Amino acid sequence: xxxxVLDSCDDCSGGLSGHVADSAQDCAGVCYGDSYEDYCGECDxxxxxxxxPNQTLSLDAGANLxxxxxxxxxxxxxxxxxxxxxxxxxxxxxVNLGGNNWIGSLTEVSQDDGYWVKVSSASTIIHGPAEPxxxxxxxxxxxxxxxxxxxxxxxFSSAQGLSDAL
Numbered sequence: 277x278x279x280x281v282l283d284s285c286d287d288c289s290g291g292l293s294g295h296v297a298d299s300a301q302d303c304a305g306v307c308y309g310d311s312y313e314d315y316c317g318e319c320d321x322x323x324x325x326x327x328x329p330n331q332t333l334s335l336d337a338g339a340n341l342x343x344x345x346x347x348x349x350x351x352x353x354x355x356x357x358x359x360x361x362x363x364x365x366x367x368x369x370x371v372n373l374g375g376n377n378w379i380g381s382l383t384e385v386s387q388d389d390g391y392w393v394k395v396s397s398a399s400t401i402i403h404g405p406a407e408p409x410x411x412x413x414x415x416x417x418x419x420x421x422x423x424x425x426x427x428x429x430x431x432f433s434s435a436q437g438l439s440d441a442l
Contacts, residue, residue, distance in 0.1 A: 316405050324408065328433075331406035335360070335395045343390040343429030346406035351385045353378050359399060364392040366427040388419055390427040408433075 280291030285307035289297035302309035303319035313319050316327030328346045335342075348355070353370045357363050362371045363382055366389060370380030385391070387409035409431060419428050430441070 316407065326408070328406045328408070329404075331403040333401040333403070335393060335399050335401070337395060337397045340393045340395070341390060342393050343431075344385065344387060344406075344409065345429075345431050345433045346408045347385065347387060348403045348406045353380075353382055353384065356385045356403065357393060357401070359401060360393050360395050362394040364394075365389050366422075386429075387431070388429050390429050392427075 278291035280288050280293040280295075281297075283289040283295075283297040283300075284305075285298065285300040287295055287297075287300055289295045289299075300307050302311040302321075303313045304311040304321075310321040311319050312321070314326040315329040318325065318327065331346050331348065333342060344356075350356075353363060354376050357370075357372070357378075358376050360372060363369060363380075365382055365386075368380070368382040370378045370382040372378055409429075419426075421428075432441070
């Protein structure tokens with residue numbers, strides 16, 4: 277086929293072959309592999325780690341119990357809870373003094389904690405791209421359970437029965 281050559285996948289490419297060299301490689305460079313690039317630009321073959329393109333948090337007026345199955349890169353209270361009045365976690369809390377100026381012992385959101393979030397009126401917080409935390413770099417979420425009541429996260433994007441979740 278004229279000037280055709282074998283590419284990295286041993287496919288006849290270039291020249292008059294009509295095949296673009298190395299077009300059979302996935303994003304990881306594996307010939308005929310299954311890896312793909314997700315919304316955040318990460319390349320792997322595991323849909324459990326796919327980034328959430330526009331994570332939103334819908335809040336009703338009053339107190340809302342929330343946790344995060346995915347988190348953006350910036351996990352500061354100022355970023356995650358912007359526009360809310362106050363946040364209480366297990367043994368920590370923060371209050372918005374106005375103008376997104378926060379005070380309190382809670383400074384960052386954790387993947388394994390749950391939070392009570394107070395808002396004056398119903399609102400939606402948009403975080404943008406967020407990475408799932410249930411199968412991130414440090415593995416599945418593991419909970420340290422204290423004696424008595426615990427406020428923990430729910431690490432999945434969809435609802436499931438109690439026995440399946442535990």
